[in-house]
Amino acid sequence: MDLRCYVYPGWEPRIRAASPRRDWMDATPERFAYRCLPLNIANAHGWEILSPCGFEAEWNGGAAPSDVEVRPDPGTPAHRAPVPLFGQGTVTFHVEGIMRTPPGFNLWVGGSPNHAKDGIAPLGGVIETDWSPFSFTMNWRFTRPNQVVRFEENEPFCFFFPVERHLVESVEPRILAIDEEPELKRQFEEWSRSRDAFHVEVAANPPANPSAKWQKFYYRGLKSDGCPGAGDHQSKLRLAEFDGAAAFHRETPDRPAAPSSRPEPPAAERPAKDRLGAKYEWILTSKERLQALAPRAILRKRGISAEEFLAQHYAANQPVILDGELADWSALDRWTPDYLKHLIGSREIEVQGDRSSDPDFERNMTSHRRTMPFDAFIDRIIAEGDGNDLYLTAYNSAANAATLELLHQDLGFLDKLLTREGGTAHGMPWIGSANSFTPLHHDLTNNLLLQITGRKRVLLVAPDVTPHLYNDHHVYSRIRDLAEPGIVERFPALEGIHVHQVMLEPGDALFVPLGWWHQVTALDFSVTFTHTNFRWPNDFYANHPE
Structure with a gap:
């Protein structure tokens, strides 16, 4: 339609x-x-x-x-x-x-x-x-x-x-006695009995997992006997965005957006571009301005084939949200803080600490690593909401590999897109409280973010506008947070750039291509896994200029 x-x-x-x-x-x-x-x-x-x-x-x-x-x-x-x-x-x-x-x-x-x-x-x-x-x-x-x-x-x-x-x-509305539909009456009474019994059981033996406190028959589109209620039952709606609407959005209220009037940053703030030839610089600038006229939206797709993903996103350097790929993973229902705490127990893990106190954390991250029992880590981030002061990140994956093997029993695997070869076949975890924050940066590989528990807000900016992002140290920007009030006044080259905003829900998979700038904020207690082990070449680091 x-x-x-x-x-x-x-x-x-x-x-x-x-x-x-x-x-x-x-x-x-x-x-x-x-x-x-x-x-x-x-x-x-x-x-x-x-x-x-x-x-x-x-x-x-x-x-x-x-x-x-x-x-x-x-x-x-x-x-x-x-x-x-x-x-x-x-x-x-x-x-x-x-x-x-x-x-x-x-x-x-x-x-x-x-x-x-x-x-x-x-x-x-x-x-x-x-x-x-x-x-x-x-x-x-x-x-x-x-x-x-x-x-x-x-x-x-x-x-x-x-x-x-x-x-x-x-519509021809009518009121009828339930006895005129015996099968409906039987199904209703069966459900009513099962619901009463379920409530009695929950009251007598409260489950540790919150999702076990409700029956989920309707949510899952099932009748009380487990038979499907409707073949096209919906537990989520995924409406298409209006094509072209992204040009009118202002994800950051303090940033006016007028792509055609974006100023060129001062020469001192765009060293990478200054090293290019004049014609190449003109081509890149023209391409950037043309793309700003109608920025490509980040789409949400369901049932995409490996061939479509390769052609339309991986090779095209275009992000996408994959919907439904993790639907059968038991972790989506199980992974509450209590469940994870009892699964891993008191095993020692390595985490990042005191991130918020160091503005140059990314440069000095090795000095912020510490070990502690996993259950104590969970208790602390839930009770105190430590945000970036206590965070299990991908940087700690190697140290925690043996411990995190316990999590793999609840995870599936996207063979369609990923390879099982290598030491990070199951991905690199990010576990933290609400307000855990990864500042603006780009990666040197293609990444697939699998959101398991909680929600995250991801802001993304295309690689084409790198000269406007104050990239003065490796993959990091002088700008930590694009949503910070007054950010354009502090960094005027940002004026008018297009920022995509993505809300990741449990079960979503976000493809972040190589070179795409992004920052990530957890809105709840969150567990995310990052994969770089794609079926296609992903080793471009050697050619990356500092």
Whole structure:
């Protein structure tokens, strides 16, 4: 199905496929809210438009438009700010786009599901976008007066998805006695008995693994007897991003993005480029500017063949998120901190310590290594959230090889892409608390990041813009964190570069090609494995210039 958004010159709609994540769901004990699959699916069942600015708004209780005051953040262009257009305690966002659906399909438009804001509520609408030549607005209505409401820049203000126009009118709803469907009655009663028995067992013998505290029949698409409920059952939604939308996104609010106006860094800050011939420099600069007109999005793909991966990504030097490749790995369900602690026990491991106290940690990493029992390591990072002060990283893989063999029993292997030859066939682990952070750098090999437990945010920048990234030491940048407030003021050559943002969920595999700059932040307790043992040549280090 084709869904299009037409933009006028100057329109920059920040559209993205909706995320299943919600802050309040993250905050529930053991994140149990995510056990409700209908919530997850609803959260991701459409696309979101993000606010182009931060602002506060307040309503005094009156019916006139002037009874709502909107206070945009300093520096906000007037045409980007929402306005009190209609009165009745409403705030209006202008949607910079004319949507087009195929004949017979409308757009349902409203607020993001399960995302409440105190004091204000989204108004929903259904729009015939298969013929309408008009843009539309998204409106929110205050629920009480004298309440200051704030929207942050890049906070979703609009959520939409297509619906077939006459489908709901063709429905013939009925109420029937359950005895008219004996098989349905039998299945329901069987499930009800099994659920009651399960709850009794859990109360009597609480399981150590949080995922064992719920039955998962519906989540896995199974009936209570283990038979499949539907062949096309969905436990995740993976919506395509709007082609071309990446050009309008601002992953870092403090970084204005205007690719055509990006300044050349001073000559002293681009030594590698200065060593090139004048014509070669012109070619590289022109190529960079052309690519900035429409940066290639990082796609999410399912069921990709080895041949497609080689041609479209490995040889093309193009990142990709591989979805579903780890679906059968038992580690995805088992690997809680308690499970790992009891599996490895008190075996001594080597970790990195005191990373945050040393701004030049990457240059001095060997001096920060220490040993400690694995169970003590887990207890400490869970209790204290040590972030970068205590982190088991790929740098410690060789020292921990024997201990980490115990983890391999829960891991599968991607024979389609990887070779079992060599000493790192099972990959190099990264185990740490929330806020563990790997600063901006590029690698000298192609890498495959397998996210097993927790979530990570990865920012990536293409190799073509290396001259703008202050690369003054080996594979590291003077810039540690591209998302740091005011980073462009400190490093002006960054202005306008395109930064890709990827959210890694458990079971995702991210291919990071050689030379791609990236920084990684753990959002939860996290376990990641990095692989470099691809089936194809990956030994380019010898030709790398310092």
